Amino acid sequence: xxxxxxxxxxxxxxxxxxxxxxxxxxxxxxxxxxxxxxxxxxxxxxxxxxxxxxxxxxxxxxxxxxxxxxxxxxxxxxxxxxxxxxxxxxxxxxxxxxxxxxxxxxxxxxxxxxxxxxxxxxxxxxxxxxxxxxxxxxxxxxxxxxxxxxxxxxxxxxxxxxxxxxxxxxxxxxxxxxxxxxxxxxxxxxxxxxxxxxxxxxxxxxxxxxxxxxxxxxxxxxxxxxxxxxxxxxxxxxxxxxxxxxxxxxxxxxxxxxxxxxxxxxxxxxxxxxxxxxxxxxxxxxxxxxxxxxxxxxxxxxxxxxxxxxxxxxxxxxxxxxxxxxxxxxxxxxxxxxxxxxxxxxxxxxxxxxxxxxxxxxxxxxxxxxxxxxxxxxxxxxxxxxxxxxxxxxxxxxxxxxxxxxxxxxxxxxxxxxxxxxxxxxxxxxxxxxxxxxxxxxxxxxxxxxxxxxxxxxxxxxxxxxxxxxxxxxxxxxxxxxxxxxxxxxxxxxxxxxxxxxxxxxxxxxxxxxxxxxxxx
Amino acid sequence: xxxxxxxxxxxxxxxxxxxxxxxxxxxxxxxxxxxxxxxxxxxxxxxxxxxxxxxxxxxxxxxxxxxxxxxxxxxxxxxxxxxxxxxxxxxxxxxxxxxxxxxxxxxxxxxxxxxxxxxxxxxxxxxxxxxxxxxxxxxxxxxxxxxxxxxxxxxxxxxxxxxxxxxxxxxxxxxxxxxxxxxxxxxxxxxxxxxxxxxxxxxxxxxxxxxxxxxxxxxxxxxxxxxxxxxxxxxxxxxxxxxxxxxxxxxxxxxxxxxxxxxxxxxxxxxxxxxxxxxxxxxxxxxxxxxxxxxxxxxxxxxxxxxxxxxxxxxxxxxxxxxxxxxxxxxxxxxxxxxxxxxxxxxxxxxxxxxxxxxxxxxx
Numbered sequence: 106x107x108x109x110x111x112x113x114x115x116x117x118x119x120x121x122x123x124x125x126x127x128x129x130x131x132x133x134x135x136x137x138x139x140x141x142x143x144x145x146x147x148x149x150x151x152x153x154x155x156x157x158x159x160x161x162x163x164x165x166x167x168x169x170x171x172x173x174x175x176x177x178x179x180x181x182x183x184x185x186x187x188x189x190x191x192x193x194x195x196x197x198x199x200x201x202x203x204x205x206x207x208x209x210x211x212x213x214x215x216x217x218x219x220x221x222x223x224x225x226x227x228x229x230x231x232x233x234x235x236x237x238x239x240x241x242x243x244x245x246x247x248x249x250x251x252x253x254x255x256x257x258x259x260x261x262x263x264x265x266x267x268x269x270x271x272x273x274x275x276x277x278x279x280x281x282x283x284x285x286x287x288x289x290x291x292x293x294x295x296x297x298x299x300x301x302x303x304x305x306x307x308x309x310x311x312x313x314x315x316x317x318x319x320x321x322x323x324x325x326x327x328x329x330x331x332x333x334x335x336x337x338x339x340x341x342x343x344x345x346x347x348x349x350x351x352x353x354x355x356x357x358x359x360x361x362x363x364x365x366x367x368x369x370x371x372x373x374x375x376x377x378x379x380x381x382x383x384x385x386x387x388x389x390x391x392x393x394x395x396x397x398x399x400x401x402x403x404x405x406x407x408x409x410x411x412x413x414x415x416x417x418x419x420x421x422x423x424x425x426x427x428x429x430x431x432x433x434x435x436x437x438x439x440x441x442x443x444x445x446x447x448x449x450x451x452x453x454x455x456x457x458x459x460x461x462x463x464x465x466x467x468x469x470x471x472x473x474x475x476x477x478x479x480x481x482x483x484x485x486x487x488x489x490x491x492x493x494x495x496x497x498x499x500x501x502x503x504x505x506x507x508x509x510x511x512x513x514x515x516x517x518x519x520x521x522x523x524x525x526x527x528x529x530x531x532x533x534x535x536x537x538x539x540x541x542x543x544x545x546x547x548x549x550x551x552x553x554x555x556x557x558x559x560x561x562x563x564x565x566x567x568x569x570x571x572x573x574x575x576x577x578x579x580x581x582x583x584x585x586x587x588x589x590x591x592x593x594x595x596x597x598x599x600x601x602x603x604x605x606x607x608x609x610x611x612x613x614x615x616x617x618x619x620x621x622x623x624x625x626x
Numbered sequence: 627x628x629x630x631x632x633x634x635x636x637x638x639x640x641x642x643x644x645x646x647x648x649x650x651x652x653x654x655x656x657x658x659x660x661x662x663x664x665x666x667x668x669x670x671x672x673x674x675x676x677x678x679x680x681x682x683x684x685x686x687x688x689x690x691x692x693x694x695x696x697x698x699x700x701x702x703x704x705x706x707x708x709x710x711x712x713x714x715x716x717x718x719x720x721x722x723x724x725x726x727x728x729x730x731x732x733x734x735x736x737x738x739x740x741x742x743x744x745x746x747x748x749x750x751x752x753x754x755x756x757x758x759x760x761x762x763x764x765x766x767x768x769x770x771x772x773x774x775x776x777x778x779x780x781x782x783x784x785x786x787x788x789x790x791x792x793x794x795x796x797x798x799x800x801x802x803x804x805x806x807x808x809x810x811x812x813x814x815x816x817x818x819x820x821x822x823x824x825x826x827x828x829x830x831x832x833x834x835x836x837x838x839x840x841x842x843x844x845x846x847x848x849x850x851x852x853x854x855x856x857x858x859x860x861x862x863x864x865x866x867x868x869x870x871x872x873x874x875x876x877x878x879x880x881x882x883x884x885x886x887x888x889x890x891x892x893x894x895x896x897x898x899x900x901x902x903x904x905x906x907x908x909x910x911x912x913x914x915x916x917x918x919x920x921x922x923x924x925x926x927x928x929x930x931x932x933x934x935x936x937x938x939x940x941x942x943x944x945x946x947x948x949x950x951x952x953x954x955x956x957x958x959x960x961x962x963x964x965x966x967x968x969x970x971x972x973x974x975x976x977x978x979x980x981x982x983x984x985x986x987x988x989x990x
Contacts, residue, residue, distance in 0.1 A: 439739075442890045551750065553897045554738055558754055561904060564772060565758055569765040582768035583636075 143243050149177050152227045152237070162231070169198070179227075180236040180251065189251040190236055218247040232307065256281060262364035262386065264531060269406040274364045279309055279383035282366070286313060286381070289370035294318070300331050302345065306338040309383040310345065313369075318376045320609045323392055326573045327378050342387045345380070351572055356540055358532035359572045361390040361397050368402055376610030392575035394607055395567060396592035398533040399423075404595045413594035418527065420593065425524035426537045427563075430471065431548035431556050433517045434463045439552030455511045464549035466510050470518040471541065473500060579607030632830050634837040636767035640827055640909065641820065641845030643770040646777065646852065647906030648729040649817030650899065651874045653853060654860040656817075658869045661810035663795060664802040666857050671807070672814035673850035675967060680821050680846050682970040684839045687828040689977055695825035696920035702977045709921075716917030718965045720938060722819065723910040725958045727751060727942035728951050730903045737877060737896055749939050751907060756935035758904075759912045760928045763830040766912065770905055776898050781852065783895050784859055784876065786883050791862040815967055816959040817853065821846045822966035823909045826916050911935065 149164055156162050165178040178194065218238065221227070222245045227237055234252035259281070262274035275282045283297060294316040301307050310331065314324055330349040339345050342362065350359040363369060364386045369379045372390045380389040390397070399419045404412040436443055437456060444452060459466060477496035481489040501519075504510045521541065528534040540563070547555030570577035580588030585606045590596035592605075599620045604610040632640070657665025690698045695715060700708025731748050739747060758766065802810075824842050831838050860875040872878045880892040888894060914934050915927040924930060945951050 440890070440893055443888055443893050445884070445886055445889045447886075551742065551746075552739060553893060554734060554747070554750070554900060557897050557900045558750055558904075561773075561901060562754060562757065565761075565765070565769050568769045568772065569761045576768075578768070578772075582772045584768075584771050 145175060145177055145239055145241060145243060148224075148239055148243050148246075149179065151224070152179060152231075155228055156231075167195070167198070174241045177239040178236055179231065179239065181231055181234075184232075184234045184253055185236055185251045186253040189249075193249055193251065194236065194238065218249055220245055220247055229307070259285070265363060265365050265368075265529075267365075267401065267403045267406075270402045271365075271367045273366060275366060275381070275386040275388055277384050277386055279311060279381060282381045282386075282388065283311060283313070285366035286370055286373070286379070289366060290315065290373060295373070298328070300328075302331065302334050302336065303339040304335070304337050306340065308339045310339075311381040311383075313373065313379040313381055315373050315376070318374065318604070318610050318612050319378055320376060320611060323573050323575065323608070324378055327380075327391060330573075331380075342380075342382050342385050342389060345382075346389060352570060355566070355570060356536045357395070357567070357570065357577070358398065358530070358536060359391070359393070359570075359577070361393050361530060362387045362532065363390065364388070365402060371402075371405075372397070376604050376608040376612075392573040392608065394572075394575065394577055394579045394592075394605075396580075398528060398530040400591075400595075401529040405598075407595075409595055409597040413596070416593065416595050419529070422524040422527040423537060426521055426527075427540050427544055428556065428560070429521050429524070430467045430517055430541055431544035431559070433513070434467055434545055435548040435552040435556055437463050438549060452513060455513050458508050459511050460508075462549070463514070464545060466514050467518070467545055468542075470504075470510055470514055471521070471545075474518060474522045475538070575607050575609070580605065583607075631832040632764050632767040632827070634831060634833040634841040636764075636771060637824070637827060637831045637838060638841040638845045639771045639774050640763075640767050641824060641842055642777075642849055643774060643902065643905040644823050644909040645818055645820030645846065645849040645906070646902045647820065648726055648733070648903055649819075649853070650780070650856060650902070651733060651876050652729075653814070653817040654857045654875045655869060655873050656813045657810055657857060658861070658866075660802075660813065661807045662802040663861050663866055664800060664807050665810055665814075666796075666854060666861065667799075668807050668811035669814045669850065669854055669857055672811040672818055673847070673854075675811070675815060676818050676821055676846050676850075677843055679967050679970055680824070680842045681839070682974045683822070683824050684828070684835070684842055686970055686974045686977060687825065688835045688838075692829050694829045694916055694920075696917050697829075698977075699973070702973060702980060712917060712921055715965065716914055716921060718961055719910050719913045719917060720934070721958050722962060723907060723914060723938045724942045725951075725954055726903065726907045726910065727938055728945055728954065730900070730907070731942060732948065732951055733874065733896070734900070737874075738893065745939075745943050748942050751904065752935040752939035752942075753932075754904065755908050755911045756931040758908045759915050759931050763827055763912070766908065773901050773905065776901055777852070779898050780895060780902075781855070783880060783883075783891055784856060786891075787859050787863045787879055791859070793862050795862050795864075795866060796858070812959060812963055814853075815963055816955070818846070818849060819962055819966060820849070820906060820909070822962075822970075823913050825970070826913045827909075911938070914938075 153162060153164070159181075161182040163178075163180055163182045165180075167176045167178065168174075169176060176198070178190065180190065221230075224246075227246065230248050231237060234250060235248045236251045238247040238249070240246075256278045257276055259273045259276055261272040265274070273285060275285065287295060292315065296314055296316045298312040300310045300312065302310060312324070312328060312331065327349070331345075334345075334348050336344075336348070339348070346360060346362070347353060352359065360380075361368075361372070366388075369381075369388050369390060373379055377390050377392065380391070382388070399416065401415075404416060407415070437452065441449065441452075456463075473496070477492060477500075480496070481492040484492060501515055505512055505515055525534055525538045525541075528537060544556060544559045547559040549555075551558070564578075567578040568576075568582045576583060579585065580592055587603060588605050588607070591601055599617055602615050602617045604613050604615055606613075653669075654665065657668055661668045686698065687693070687695075690701065693701075696712050699711045699715070702708070703711060727748050730751060731744055734747050735742070735744055758769075800807075821842060828838060828842075831841075856876060860869065860879060863879050864872070864875055869875055877892045877895070880895050881890060883891045885891070911931075911934060912927070915930050918924070918930040918934060919927040922930070945954060
């Protein structure tokens with residue numbers, strides 16, 4: 106039922122998607138109108154034809170007791186709820202059908218039917234869990250939304266757990282997902298726009314933003330890119346992400362994907378735009394900058410000093426995760442002069458018996474860690490922990506005892522692995538993990554010079570990256586000192602009185618007068 | 627709003643980052659070799675001179691808003707003569723880029739990567755540079771702003787020298803004589819080179835003319851002061867008899883410091899210094915690319931970038947001895963003294979005399 110409250114746009118899009126077969130159907134309908142005598146069977150057969158006689162498309166014939174007129178119910182068995190048909194169509198039909206036609210039934214408000222005259226709508230309605238009702242009056246038909254209720258419970262997303270804060274997460278149902286956002290932003294300015302993508306899949310995507318905050322330029326950009334998609338199928342949010350992101354060859358994720366409605370709501374209020382998908386619990390937030398990936402909902406529930414400390418730790422971890430193995434390789438293979446005297450004996454004794462160069466040693470261990478991660482990620486928790494023990498403890502210990510890898514390298518690799526997983530965002534963590542390999546190679550060939558050039562190119566890449574027209578490395582480049590208070594650190598709530606500059610929100614100021622009581626006393 | 631524009635603040639960082647480059651390491655030595663411990667006076671004189679050049683560059687560019695030097699020259703000198711000067715200027719800026727590469731190669735090959743082939747060291751810089759200049763000045767300026775805090779690391783490391791300095795080394799002031807001090811200041815101008823890229827980057831700056839002037843002139847002032855600090859520090863750290871035998875006094879000074887976690891501070895310094903050199907190199911490469919774009923009437927400067935990098939890299943490989951680089955340095959310092967220091971003033975005079983400017987035509 107909610108479907109019919111959707112804005113006109115959706116219908117237009119459905120119409121445009123079906124443009125191809127529209128003309129055909131119109132011709133058929135036209136011919137039948139000339140004949141004037143098209144029976145209900147013809148109509149039903151016509152509707153069923155494109156479905157290639159699939160067996161879950163059910164036609165149910167009902168003879169009304171009042172006048173021997175017949176009614177046909179058409180529905181796809183697998184996506185409708187039989188109970189709803191019984192309650193909403195059959196029961197009222199039999200109770201009230203004494204000499205009363207369908208139209209008057211609807212006027213009485215007993216039946217939640219919608220009248221259609223456009224036969225081309227029938228196909229898409231059927232696919233959207235509607236039950237179609239055909240009567241002897243062949244010029245029109247009626248539809249009722251009877252979706253089967255296959256929602257799972259709202260649970261906390263496993264991959265984005267937090268300590269304090271709301272524990273609900275998105276599920277595979279679009280209207281529930283939107284409800285979770287609306288529950289947090291009870292403003293009339295919250296705007297939802299539906300788009301259908303995929304010629305065959307008809308995946309519904311909702312573009313969500315706050316109308317008087319989000320910059321219309323970015324909204325238009327996002328919408329234009331979605332509209333331009335012409336594909337047979339958009340199966341997963343990842344497909345859409347790759348279709349509309351700016352730089353597909355970059356290592357860095359260009360939109361935040363999250364399963365947390367609170368995160369989406371907070372970002373919407375900053376002036377960003379969210380894409381919420383039907384059939385997927387993942388929502389995308391855009392345009393984003395580098396530091397958005399380092400923000401966690403937990404930061405705002407902690408005391409601000411502690412939140413800031415965690416932020417700094419996370420940003421520091423970015424450099425550790427990318428640079429530490431590289432710096433180690435450069436130091437032991439090129440610049441051992443940098444190591445102070447006390448430490449050099451220690452390192453020398455550890456490295457002396459290792460038969461191959463540090464780069465190989467590091468690659469070996471880094472790849473092992475990635476193997477363990479990849480192996481444990483898809484296993485049930487119980488087996489997963491076994492893998493962790495075998496991988497982490499047994500391999501780590503045995504490899505050192507066998508003299509294949511030095512003790513120090515194990516420490517470096519372990520610290521690096523932990524640092525890479527500190528990032529709250531999974532995609533950013535993956536980007537950081539893959540980036541360390543080019544850095545290790547650069548360090549092994551050119552030492553510190555290689556690392557410096559690596560970082561220069563990396564930082565410059567970040568500087569020239571834009572997402573939907575917004576600079577990716579803001580507020581560092583372009584530098585905006587005021588915005589540093591919610592990116593590098595997490596300043597107290599009462600200090601944040603402006604929205605980030607890079608988003609260029611319509612309403613830049615934030616009304617945050619939360620400590621007014623202080624002045625009164 | 628033009629998406630390629632930079633703000634006057636970004637222009638400041640652009641100028642500072644371009645000016646601070648290879649010169650940091652060898653400036654104290656080259657000043658000392660002529661003016662003895664009075665080298666710092668030469669530096670101040672050079673600083674004053676380039677303030678005048680900055681003023682001339684700004685005045686010249688203000689007459690032709692949003693035009694680079696390569697577009698201005700044909701306007702004030704006529705088409706043919708302007709073309710000749712465009713070629714000269716492109717070659718001049720290319721020569722500076724090549725010299726930068728050669729000097730960077732010399733230092734890195736001597737101090738960090740002893741066994742790496744020279745062409746590898748040169749081409750990693752040249753091709754990184756060509757990647758950088760495929761973008762707009764705006765992204766360059768953002769990057770320069772981002773790496774500017776690293777200069778504080780350099781200065782912080784040098785500050786450590788003040789645990790062991792002797793101010794008496796600076797006395798008596800003026801012992802080298804006025805002529806030596808003046809001669810030496812031409813060397814200082816070369817080290818301060820970089821303000822001349824404003825001839826191109828001013829065209830991309832938005833904002834009022836006054837703010838632009840402040841950005842260039844304040845940028846040059848800051849760099850002069852930073853250099854003064856470095857020069858004075860090395861002069862009072864080393865005995866005058868020592869400096870004459872060490873061509874990179876800053877590095878020798880840092881090499882002597884050791885902390886409990888880092889033994890060789892100079893390697894850290896050099897790693898950060900490479901970024902400063904890279905920013906100077908990138909700026910000049912960008913200017914060369916703009917020159918080539920005008921000369922060959924290309925659609926954009928990006929398409930020329932790899933060829934320019936290859937050209938500069940190949941030439942920079944040629945000198946393999948220190949003396950050769952010193953000779954190149956001498957030539958380039960003479961040409962740049964003329965083309966970057968003095969000719970902007972001349973161009974301005976020509977433009978004023980011939981009453982050429984863009985403002986009248988721009989408003990119509």
